[in-house]
Every structure is written in C-alpha cells, then in structure tokens.
Amino acid sequence: MEVSLTVNGQAVTSEVEARTLLVHLLRENLGLTGTHVGCETGYCGACTVHVDGTPVKSCTMLAAQVEGAEVTTVEGLANGELHPVQEGFWERHGLQCGYCTPGMIMTAAGMLADNDNPSEDEIRHGIEGNLCRCTGYHNIVRAIEYAAAKMRGDEPAAPDWEVV
Amino acid sequence: MxxxxxxxxxxxxxxxxxxxxxxxGRYVDDIKLPGETAAAFVRSPFARAKVLSIDASEALAMDGVVAVYTAADVDSLGPLIAQLSFAPRPLLNGGEVKHVGEAVAMVVAENRYLAQDAADLVFVDYDPLEAVIDLKDAHSDRVIIHEGSESNTIISWAAPFGAEPEDQQAVRDQIEADKSRDDTVVVSQEMINQRLIPTAIEPRRVLAEWNPGYRSLNVWSSSQIPHALAGGIAVSLGLPTTSVRVIAPEVGGGFGAKLNVYNDEILVSWAAQQLARPVRWVETRREAANSTIQGRGWVGTATIVGTTDGEILGYDFDGIADMGAYTQNFTVAIPFLGLFVGSGQYKMPTYWKIDCVATNTTTTDAYRGAGRPEAVYYLERIIDMYAREIGMDPADVRNKNFIPNEAFPGAVSPIGFAMDTGDYSTNLNELLEVADYAGMKAERDAARAAGRHVGIGLSSYVEVCGFAPSGLADLGFNWATYGLPTAFNxxxxxxxxxxxxxxxxxxxxxxxxxxxxxxxxxxxxxxxxxxxxxxxxxxxxxxxxxxxxxxxxxxxxxxxxxxxxxxxxxxxxxxxxxxxxxxxxxxxxxxxxxxxxxxxxxxxxxxxxxxxxxxxxxxxxxxxxxxxxxxxxxxTPSNATWPFGSHLAMVEVDADTGNVEILRYVSMDDCGNVINPMIVDGQVHGGIAQGIGQALFEEAIYDADGNLLSGSMVDYPIPTAGDLPAFELHRTVTPTDVNPMGVKGIGEAGTIGSAQTIVNAVVDAVAPLGVTHIDMPLRPRRVWEAIQEAR
The missing domain is CATH 3.30.365.10 (Aldehyde oxidase/xanthine dehydrogenase, molybdopterin binding domain)
Incomplete structure (x- = not known):
C-alpha cells in the first residue's frame, strides 16, 4: 500500500506493507536513521517522534496510521540549527552513548512546548516513558532545565562543574 | 622541554x-549495504532438550527466503571457544540445548520481516529433559548438566589467593577459633545477589560483508571488543586475522553485554561468506535478555567475627556463582574479579571462596562492575549488620578497620594482592562532613520520632580496574583463543x-x-x-x-x-x-x-x-x-589500579506499601586524577543508577522450567527518571603511581558503591520494626513482606 505524509516539512509518498511500523518507514524507506529502535514494545522511547506535534513512540504505530499526518523526527527538529533542548543536552552532558537521545530530546521538546517552566519533579515524570541506561537521568534533567530557561528567555543555571 | x-x-x-x-550518529543498524539480506534465529523454548529433528521445508519454500542453516551446516566451524572457556557454546545446537533462547537454526531472507516470518515456520522437534534452574540445586550435583562432567561446579576460586589450601584453611580455622572467644560477636547472613540483564538501550547488531575477490570480511558490530571479535571470526572461519576487519561504529551502551565474541557474530559473518551477500542481524529485546549474557547471580554467606568495640577479627565468605549454561569470554573470571576485592579496603584476615556452577539458564558474564559489586555487596552488608549488632556507628566501624595510610606504598590486601594507592579514612570522613552525616542522623531520628520510617545507608568500596598488567595474561587475561596471544595492553x-x-x-x-x-x-x-x-x-x-x-x-x-x-x-x-x-x-x-x-x-x-x-x-x-x-x-602498567570511595544514602520506607523513596544520595569517589570532570561525573551518575536498579527494581526471574519471565522491558524495570533523585557527587583525589597520568578509572565505581548503600539504608529504616535483612531487589512487596514477617 501507499502512504503519503509530511516528514520534517517535506511531502513524501512511500510504498509500505500494511504491517510496516512507522519507525521502519522512517528508517528504512526514508533513510532517517536518527530515530532508534530499542525494545519493540513501546517501553524504552528511543523511537519517539512527533506526529502532528505530539510525541509518539513510532515502534507502536503503523506507517498506515500516519496517512496525511505531519511527522517530525530529530533530524527535522531544528533543521540544522540546534533546538534549545539539543543545545541543553550538549551543554549539560545530557547524553553518553547517544542511543536514547533522539527519543529523549523529542519527548522533552514536546513537554516544553506545553510547559516551559516545569519543576524538576515534572521533568522527571514527564520523561518516564523514555529510558536511559547511561546517565542516571541527572544531567538529562539539567539539560531540560537549561532548555526551559532558554525558551523562557532566562539565564540557565550554572552547571555542576567548573566551566573552562 | x-x-x-x-x-x-x-x-x-x-x-x-x-x-x-x-x-x-551512525550505529550499526544505520549503515546500509547494497544487496543486503537479513538473518533471524530459531531459538529453543526449552531449558534442556534433545533436538530430534528440524524441518525447514516450509520456511525454505517461502518467497524471499535465501537459506536456512542448522548445526550440521556449521559443525565444521567448531564450537565457539571463548577465553577461559570450560563449557564451549555450539554455534548452532543440534544436540542437547541447554537454555531457553539457545539458537538451533538461522534463517536468511530478503528482509527482516520475511526472516522472522520464516523463522516461525521452522519446525523443531524436541525431547525435553530435566533442567536444573535453581543454583543450589545445580550445586548439589543432583543432575549433571554437561555430559561427561563429574560436577556442575566448573571451577572454584579461593583466597588468600595463591596460598596453599592448608594455609587458606588455617585462616578459616583462626576465624572459627575467634568465634568462641568471650569478647567477640559473630554476625552471619546468607544473601542473594540476584541475576541482572545489562540492558543497553541499543541491543546488539551485526552486519557482515564478504569480498570474494580479496577474500576478506568487513563486519560491523555493536561491540566493546572489535579486535578480539576480528580474531574470533578469523579463527572460526579459518581466515588470516588480517582478512577480517571489524568496525564498531557508535555503540549504544555496552555495560559488559557487548564484551563477548558471540555465536551470532560468527554465524552472520560465515553466512555472508557462503552467500556472497551482506547479511544483517538485529537483536530483539527478548534476545538481548535471554541469548546475550546476563550478570551477577550469586548466593553466599558472609560472616564477621569481631570484638564488641568494633575490631573485625576475621571475615569469611562462602558463595556459589551462577555461570548459566555455557562459559563465554569472562564467565568464570567474574567471580575471580570479585575475589580481588573480597576483603575490600579492610585489614582483617579474610577467607573467601566461591564455586562457579553451571545451570540451564542464560550464560552470565561481565555486567558493569563484574564480580566486584557482588563481592563488595556481601562485605559491606555484613559490616553494617556487625555495626548494628554491637551498637556502633557504621562509619566508625569502617574507619577502625581500614588499611591505614602508613601501609602505602606497598600495601597488600588480606586477600593477597598489592594495591597501588589508597587513603580510605580521608575519603570516608570527607563524605561524612560534606553530607552533614550528623545532621542526617538527627533528621532521621526526628522523622522516626514522628512515626516515619527513615533510614541512612553507608558503604565504602574498593575496586580493581585497569586490569592490564602483562603478567595477568598467564591467568587467562589474554586473547589467545581468538588467535591473538596478547596481554591486555x-x-x-x-x-x-x-x-x-x-x-x-x-x-x-x-x-x-x-x-x-x-x-x-x-x-x-x-x-x-x-x-x-x-x-x-x-x-x-x-x-x-x-x-x-x-x-x-x-x-x-x-x-x-x-x-x-x-x-x-x-x-x-x-x-x-x-x-x-x-x-x-x-x-x-x-x-x-x-x-x-x-x-x-x-x-x-x-x-x-x-x-x-x-x-x-x-x-x-x-x-x-x-x-x-x-x-x-x-x-602495560606495573599493577592494576584500585579506585575507592564511600557512598551515603537516606531513604524513606512506606511501611503500609513497602515503597522505598530515595531522599538523598551523596557519593565521594576517588578515581585518582580526573581528565574531564563533567564526563567523570556522568560515569558516576550512570553507575549509581544501575546500582540502585539492582537494589530496588531489577531481577532476571526464571520459572522452575527455565523460562525467563522478565524478558521484556515491561517485566525488567530499569530505573526511570521518576525513580531516581538528583545525585550529590564529590571526589577525593589519590593518584595512582602505575600510569603517567595518575588516573585510576571510573566506569564502574558508581555501580560498585551503590547497591548495598541503598539496602543498608532501607534496612536501617525498617530495623526498628525488627527487620535485619531483605534480599534485592527491594520491590515494595518484598519490603512489605519483610516488615510483616518481622512484626
């Protein structure tokens, strides 16, 4: 079957099987490999993308379900610039192996679009659907706080370490 | 200059x-080659069974299926002889499968959807046999798992290391004699250090491409050991090592799970050669749980005999460690790494013994810390129980029994190993000061007075890292079985x-x-x-x-x-x-x-x-x-490094539900000099999170038939952001003298320091209710049950 949608601002049409997952449409058919697969059960969140502005786990959605939708992946989040969340992850060491990072960034960006002044508790619960095995989440939380401050036009809090 | x-x-x-x-980022599954095929494995649903027959005709008849391989096709390659291997793993098993998830056939098809469809159509006739899942049952040798073996105990490690058995026994005899002294107390506890699943967020992936003209292989694998893998593939396929090029591009987490030469890596490479087409295999999460290695899995009894004023006279550890069905890269070496730190950074005479035992479960091997978290867990838990028994502050007990600074340079642990540098009391005391230990205790006591169940947990630890000295090659720490007789330079x-x-x-x-x-x-x-x-x-x-x-x-x-x-x-x-x-x-x-x-x-x-x-x-x-x-x-360094540290946690237990909340977590780690403090902090954060995961949530659970009940991320809950507190990290700096930078290593410290810190804190919280020990993971139900039993 054929599916037509908008991905990162570009209209695309692709041939898929009825059972093809959205994540495989993105990765295999469209070559957007920034979206990762970690668990195939919708639990780890590495595959998170935005569908019509809402973060969804693309391994639990069929490609056929996004007919006519607008999908944004990590590659299209800021189109070559850095989204404040991406900047925060770099500035506050929010990633190590980087595998969960695209999904984590997409979830955080979706959360901050709704609320640019979340508490630490709100951030922690807001990213509970995305698992990271490297960072213990400490610096992911700091990265999202950094991004929230930037989005509000505030000065981000100083990092835990001395800046050189 | x-x-x-x-x-x-x-x-x-x-x-x-x-x-x-x-x-x-470019991870293995992001790399595409022209003409690719996809592999999938047919895996045993039985923990132990004879493979009677395999019928692949339906799978082979499917459009888009390229090949189905079984044991007979790959027998000439031999089993996978891993380093320190006592029970080699067949590449594909056509005889007696020994754990659920063991591969019996490999399907290659035009794409991964078809490969999985075809794998489902391969019919395998099994004759199930009695499987041995429980570790103590296996240790009893009631049923022998490996035909031709006299015992399921593959090897035993004992310390003082290098001493004659009678001298080791003499240490144990002295500990026994001290028990009957009037002025001593004895504290003893059997504890489980449960099996864990490493759970890198990127499962393993392999992509292999054979060039028939050059007769060479390119292999992309999400591996922590690309050179050993190149050697292992070359040995199995009979190629010069120079004909195999392994590329580990971005690797999405390892934690020990990718520290092996796996049968699938050999098979995918071989199939690429057979078919002269690239072959890709993408591990599913369930395969990552039951076919890639697991970690930990010890049962042991820790015993301390000491004076009533806090002098530890002797420490005795007697344990068994679960190897799973086969021995892979470091399977039997993991308990040996635990032995290295069996006496921690303490000076008491120590007898330490562990039996490495086969079971019909997934093979265990290195998981972050690899033997050291287990060994440190037993020691630091029993020290805490000893402190409680004699009514002394656990920090004071530790300070009283540390190897003193005067012992350096030249300190030798009671276990028998020379240690590079250490300053244990300074490290612990700085932690107590920066965390305001006295204030924490006052806060805990006030909370208790108000009817809350708040506890404080403390642990020190020492680890052995930079495991590289050339002489260790003689103990098996080399890549000789991969055709590369090299020390860990x-x-x-x-x-x-x-x-x-x-x-x-x-x-x-x-x-x-x-x-x-x-x-x-x-x-x-x-x-x-x-x-x-x-x-x-x-x-x-x-x-x-x-x-x-x-x-x-x-x-x-x-x-x-x-x-x-x-x-x-x-x-x-x-x-x-x-x-x-x-x-x-x-x-x-x-x-x-x-x-x-x-x-x-x-x-x-x-x-x-x-x-x-x-x-x-x-x-x-x-x-x-x-x-x-x-x-x-x-x-090659003159010695391994011996990083150390102390961790402190404050928790609150809800006695009605058993839920544990971490109120504070403070660490004082000493990894010598620091190259990039931001990156070092990140390593400690992640390490602590994995130790907390073991303490509170994670467990590889098997049913009596050997089915892994925790094979998905739903059933195997690694910590989420909402489960963890912000961490307060601090450092002391005691450089090593075994390398020119004075750095010791930090990748595993957080994990080694944290699990028992949390358990000590939880037990402290519920000790007033009569609880003395709870085995990990301290999920709410288990804590609640312990409270009910104590009441």
Whole structure:
C-alpha cells in the first residue's frame, strides 16, 4: 500500500506493507536513521517522534496510521540549527552513548512546548516513558532545565562543574 | 622541554555530541549495504532438550527466503571457544540445548520481516529433559548438566589467593577459633545477589560483508571488543586475522553485554561468506535478555567475627556463582574479579571462596562492575549488620578497620594482592562532613520520632580496574583463543599531520564514555595543539593498533596512558625540530599555544605548522632526521589500579506499601586524577543508577522450567527518571603511581558503591520494626513482606 505524509516539512509518498511500523518507514524507506529502535514494545522511547506535534513512540504505530499526518523526527527538529533542548543536552552532558537521545530530546521538546517552566519533579515524570541506561537521568534533567530557561528567555543555571 | 598549556582537568563539552543530538550518529543498524539480506534465529523454548529433528521445508519454500542453516551446516566451524572457556557454546545446537533462547537454526531472507516470518515456520522437534534452574540445586550435583562432567561446579576460586589450601584453611580455622572467644560477636547472613540483564538501550547488531575477490570480511558490530571479535571470526572461519576487519561504529551502551565474541557474530559473518551477500542481524529485546549474557547471580554467606568495640577479627565468605549454561569470554573470571576485592579496603584476615556452577539458564558474564559489586555487596552488608549488632556507628566501624595510610606504598590486601594507592579514612570522613552525616542522623531520628520510617545507608568500596598488567595474561587475561596471544595492553598512535592537525588512533573505543573528547584532551595536554585541531579515531580494526577494548574501567588508565606516552615521543622529536628552527638548545624549547618557543622568550616562537613542515620535508631539518611526526605506543602498567570511595544514602520506607523513596544520595569517589570532570561525573551518575536498579527494581526471574519471565522491558524495570533523585557527587583525589597520568578509572565505581548503600539504608529504616535483612531487589512487596514477617 501507499502512504503519503509530511516528514520534517517535506511531502513524501512511500510504498509500505500494511504491517510496516512507522519507525521502519522512517528508517528504512526514508533513510532517517536518527530515530532508534530499542525494545519493540513501546517501553524504552528511543523511537519517539512527533506526529502532528505530539510525541509518539513510532515502534507502536503503523506507517498506515500516519496517512496525511505531519511527522517530525530529530533530524527535522531544528533543521540544522540546534533546538534549545539539543543545545541543553550538549551543554549539560545530557547524553553518553547517544542511543536514547533522539527519543529523549523529542519527548522533552514536546513537554516544553506545553510547559516551559516545569519543576524538576515534572521533568522527571514527564520523561518516564523514555529510558536511559547511561546517565542516571541527572544531567538529562539539567539539560531540560537549561532548555526551559532558554525558551523562557532566562539565564540557565550554572552547571555542576567548573566551566573552562 | 615542557608544556605550559593543559587541557587535562577541563570540563570541555563533548565532541561526540553535535552528531548524536541531531540524529546523525551512525550505529550499526544505520549503515546500509547494497544487496543486503537479513538473518533471524530459531531459538529453543526449552531449558534442556534433545533436538530430534528440524524441518525447514516450509520456511525454505517461502518467497524471499535465501537459506536456512542448522548445526550440521556449521559443525565444521567448531564450537565457539571463548577465553577461559570450560563449557564451549555450539554455534548452532543440534544436540542437547541447554537454555531457553539457545539458537538451533538461522534463517536468511530478503528482509527482516520475511526472516522472522520464516523463522516461525521452522519446525523443531524436541525431547525435553530435566533442567536444573535453581543454583543450589545445580550445586548439589543432583543432575549433571554437561555430559561427561563429574560436577556442575566448573571451577572454584579461593583466597588468600595463591596460598596453599592448608594455609587458606588455617585462616578459616583462626576465624572459627575467634568465634568462641568471650569478647567477640559473630554476625552471619546468607544473601542473594540476584541475576541482572545489562540492558543497553541499543541491543546488539551485526552486519557482515564478504569480498570474494580479496577474500576478506568487513563486519560491523555493536561491540566493546572489535579486535578480539576480528580474531574470533578469523579463527572460526579459518581466515588470516588480517582478512577480517571489524568496525564498531557508535555503540549504544555496552555495560559488559557487548564484551563477548558471540555465536551470532560468527554465524552472520560465515553466512555472508557462503552467500556472497551482506547479511544483517538485529537483536530483539527478548534476545538481548535471554541469548546475550546476563550478570551477577550469586548466593553466599558472609560472616564477621569481631570484638564488641568494633575490631573485625576475621571475615569469611562462602558463595556459589551462577555461570548459566555455557562459559563465554569472562564467565568464570567474574567471580575471580570479585575475589580481588573480597576483603575490600579492610585489614582483617579474610577467607573467601566461591564455586562457579553451571545451570540451564542464560550464560552470565561481565555486567558493569563484574564480580566486584557482588563481592563488595556481601562485605559491606555484613559490616553494617556487625555495626548494628554491637551498637556502633557504621562509619566508625569502617574507619577502625581500614588499611591505614602508613601501609602505602606497598600495601597488600588480606586477600593477597598489592594495591597501588589508597587513603580510605580521608575519603570516608570527607563524605561524612560534606553530607552533614550528623545532621542526617538527627533528621532521621526526628522523622522516626514522628512515626516515619527513615533510614541512612553507608558503604565504602574498593575496586580493581585497569586490569592490564602483562603478567595477568598467564591467568587467562589474554586473547589467545581468538588467535591473538596478547596481554591486555593499552595502545595508541599519535600523529601530527603536515597541516599541523593531529590524528590520534586508539585501540579501544567508547560505548558512551567520550573517548573522542578525552583522548583529544590527553594529546592536547602533551602537545599544546588545540583540542579542536585533534581528531580521535577508534573502533576500526582496519586502521587501529591492536587494542583490547573498553571494559573494566580500563580505557583511560591503560589506553589513555599509551596515547599520553605516544604524544610525549612525538613531542621529543618535535622539540629537536623546533630547536633547529629556533636555533636554540632542545632543552630550552617550551610547547605552548599551538607551537613552541624558547623558554623566557615567548615572542620568538614557531608553530606546529612550521615544525610539521620540516618533519615532512626533512631536507630542511637537521641531518639524519627521519620523515614523519608520529609515534605508536603499547603500554602495560606495573599493577592494576584500585579506585575507592564511600557512598551515603537516606531513604524513606512506606511501611503500609513497602515503597522505598530515595531522599538523598551523596557519593565521594576517588578515581585518582580526573581528565574531564563533567564526563567523570556522568560515569558516576550512570553507575549509581544501575546500582540502585539492582537494589530496588531489577531481577532476571526464571520459572522452575527455565523460562525467563522478565524478558521484556515491561517485566525488567530499569530505573526511570521518576525513580531516581538528583545525585550529590564529590571526589577525593589519590593518584595512582602505575600510569603517567595518575588516573585510576571510573566506569564502574558508581555501580560498585551503590547497591548495598541503598539496602543498608532501607534496612536501617525498617530495623526498628525488627527487620535485619531483605534480599534485592527491594520491590515494595518484598519490603512489605519483610516488615510483616518481622512484626
């Protein structure tokens, strides 16, 4: 079957099987490999993308379900610039192996679009659907706080370490 | 000759990040080759069974199926002989399968959907046999798992290490004698250190491509040990090691799970050769749980005999460790690594013994910490129970029994190993001060008075890292079975290019540890070339010096030291060239600000471009200069490193539900000198999270038939952001003297320090209710049940 949608601002049409997952449409058919697969059960969140502005786990959605939708992946989040969340992850060491990072960034960006002044508790619960095995989440939380401050036009809090 | 600029110690941002945060990282599954096929495995649903027959005719008849392979097809390749291997794993099992998830057939098809469809159509007729799942049952040898073996105990390790058995027994006899003294107390507890699943967020992936013209293989694998893998594939396929190139591109977490040469890596490579088409295999999460290695899995009894005023007279540990069905890379070495730290950083006489036992479960091997978290768990739990028994503060008990500073240099642990450097009391006391331990205790007591169940947990730890000294090769720490008889040396090549940039090629690669940043800092420190002008390459056996891998917190302390020395050798040559250009004496040349000048005359300087220029055009250099400006160094340290630290946690238990909330977590780690404090902090954060995961949530659970009940991320709950607190990290700095940078390693410290810190805190919280011990994981139900039993 054929599916037509908008991905990162570009209209695309692709041939898929009825059972093809959205994540495989993105990765295999469209070559957007920034979206990762970690668990195939919708639990780890590495595959998170935005569908019509809402973060969804693309391994639990069929490609056929996004007919006519607008999908944004990590590659299209800021189109070559850095989204404040991406900047925060770099500035506050929010990633190590980087595998969960695209999904984590997409979830955080979706959360901050709704609320640019979340508490630490709100951030922690807001990213509970995305698992990271490297960072213990400490610096992911700091990265999202950094991004929230930037989005509000505030000065981000100083990092835990001395800046050189 | 000196360097005045230093990039060491700076929290510079990671150079890996711009690609990774924008989705441009390249992991194995992001690499596409023309003509690719996809593999899937048919795996045993039984923990132990005879394979009677395999019928692949329906699968083979499917459109798009390329091949189905079974044991008979690959018998000529032999079993996978891993390092320290006592029970080799068949590549595909056509005889007696020994755990659920063991591969019996491999399907290759045009794409991964078809390959999985076809795998489901391969019919295997099994005759189930009695499986041995329970560790103690296996230890009893009621049923022998490996035909021809006399016992399920594969090997035993005992300490004092290297002592004769009668001398080991003498230590135990003395401990026994001390028990009957009037002025001593004895505290003893059997404890479980449960099996865990490493759970890197990227499961393993393999992609192999055979070139029939060159008769060579290119293999991409999400591996922590690409050089060993190249060797292992070459040995199995009968190829020269130089004909196999392994590339580990971005690796999405490892934690020990990718520290093996796996049967699937051999099979995918072999199939690519057979078919002359690229073959890809992408591990599912369930396969990652039951076919890739698991970790931990110990049962043991820890016993302390000590005086009523806190002097520990002896420590006895007697345990059994679950090896699973086969022995892979380091399977039997993991308990041995635990033995290294069996007596921690304490001075009491210690008897320590563990039996390594086979069961019909997934093989265990290195998981972050690898033997050391287990050993430290038992010791630090029983010290806590001893402190409670004699009514002494657990910090005071630890301080009283540490190996004293005067023992260094030259300290030898009671277990029998020389330790590099240590300052244990300073480390613990600084933790107590910075965390306001006295205030925490007052807060706990006030909370208790108000009817809350708040507890404080403390643990010190010592670990052994940088496991590289050449002599350890004689104990099996070498890659000989992969055709590469090498010790666990560090390696690095440093090259200053004609355009004055530098290229660093290292034999080890990261799975999140930021080698590109750290190695640039090391070389920048030695040469004064800006970090941004240094490229670090890793993970490709085709262009890197023989390397061992990233595990055991070894990369910085061993491979980092090699790069450091290589840079120094480059600098020595550059100093000669700079002296020539500056018309000065070599010893007066100072390197700074991207070049060199004469000491005291910074105005008269030459850039690295000038130096490189004559290095590559030697007719302008001193007579006899060899062209080029590079050095490759292999490094072996005189000893492993012994990082240490102390962790402190405060928790609250809801006695009605058993739920545990972590109120505070404070650590004081000592990994020697620090190259990048931001990256070191990150390693500690992640390590602590994994230790908390073991303490509170994670467990590989098997039913009596050997089915893994926790094979998905739903059933195997690793910590989420909402489960964890913000961490308060601190450091003391006690440099090692076994490498030129004084760095000890930090990758595993957080994990080694944390699980028992949490358990000690939870037990402290519910001790007033009568609870003395709860086995991990401390899920609400288990805590609630312990409270009910105590009441």
């Amino acid at each position: 000196a360097t005045t600029t230093s990039a060491l110690g700076g929290a510079i941002r990671r150079r890996e990040d711009p690609a990774l945060i924008q989705g441009h 560090g390696s690095g090549l440093v090259r200053v290019n004609p355009d004055a940039s530098a290229t660093v090629i290292i034999g080890t690669g990261p799975s999140g540890q930021a080698h590109q940043t750290t190695w640039a800092q090391i070389v920048s420190d030695r040469l004064g070339i800006e970090v941004d002008n240094i490229v670090v390459k890793h993970g490709d056996t085709g262009d890197s010096p023989m390397g061992i891998g990233t595990f055991g917190s070894r990369s910085a302390a061993v491979d980092g030291a090699a790069a450091y020395q290589a840079a120094d050798r480059v600098r020595e040559k550059a100093a000669k060239l700079a002296a020539h250009l500056l018309e000065a004496a070599e010893e007066d040349v100072v390197f700074a600000d991207g070049g060199a000048h004469v000491a005291g005359s910074p105005d008269s300087s030459v850039g690295w471009g000038d130096i490189a220029s004559i290095a590559y055009q030697v007719h302008k250099a001193p007579e006899g200069t060899e062209p080029g400006l590079e050095s490759e160094v292999f490094f």
